Amino acid sequence: MQETPKESKLAKVSPKTRKVFEFIESSKSPLGAYDLLNDQNLRAIGFKAPTQIYRALKQLLDLRLIHKVESLNAFVACCKEHEKGPSILAICDNCGQVQDIPAEDLAAQVKREVGKKFPGLKELNIELKGVCEDCTSEDSEVQAATVS
Amino acid sequence: MQETPKESKLAKVSPKTRKVFEFIESSKSPLGAYDLLNDQNLRAIGFKAPTQIYRALKQLLDLRLIHKVESLNAFVACCKEHEKGPSILAICDNCGQVQDIPAEDLAAQVKREVGKKFPGLKELNIELKGVCEDCTSEDSEVQAATVS
């Protein structure tokens, strides 16, 4: 059985950090540090203080196994396709789910666009808010809107 | 003298809210709510509690006179050119300054890119980190890097 990138990355972390990843990965919505600490049973497996959670989150961020959703102060698992590349986080205001959409091309355009004004580009964070496909089709009240 | 959009917007807010805008506009770096409250002399002009600052900030955000930099929990004034449109916030890790770069074209491409997966796009937030032009040329250690 071939090892996936994700598994090889997880091999490097402690069991507790792995557990944090599993909770985030299995959640349908982004989880905050305190969601993990209080609502999930991370206390049951030995996490007692925020610091511990943040340390685990930092490792997972460094390994690019998770993203921080800055506008929600919460964390989501990376989708499989873009583990190396930039992505867009699309946050549904209705159901709360976040899609992690690979965005290689877009990153290239951003680089061109900011070009001279900002030559030392290192990190790119794109977050969208709106209504996802599922919620749009389920709820006829909610219709496509334009970028503000 | 013709009224600019900025001035007509500011005409709608209270003197204290206007003062908050002036501090943000004149600052070289993004300011947090508590920077405004404590470090600047907003206490001197009658602000006593965070709530008051946040109320003023909300008005300014609603009028699109300022942006929130989500990854810093801080606020910057909008540049003049894009008061209606989407923009990119480019944050320099070296000097702390944030450039607000108009990005109409990019917003259009984002819409195309996420298209079917996220039809109800309403808000778009793009933040970059890296090194700005000034810091790149001043400091030869710091060279252009690639998007991670």
Add this chain to the structure above:
DNA sequence: TTCGGGATGTTATACTATTACGGCTAAGTA
């Protein structure tokens, strides 16, 4: 064995943001 460094545990604190409630004032109206 001893030293040093990295991971982990623990406590405290800093930083960010909102809720709740009460008073004041301005505009509408019987």
Add this chain to the structure above:
DNA sequence: TACTTAGCCGTAATAGTATAACATCCCGAA
């Protein structure tokens, strides 16, 4: 005029997010 209501502002309390500082343990290198 008196009443009402809605919005703005003041104040206090609290909720939510994140880090600092320091102790401890464990393991590998000298």
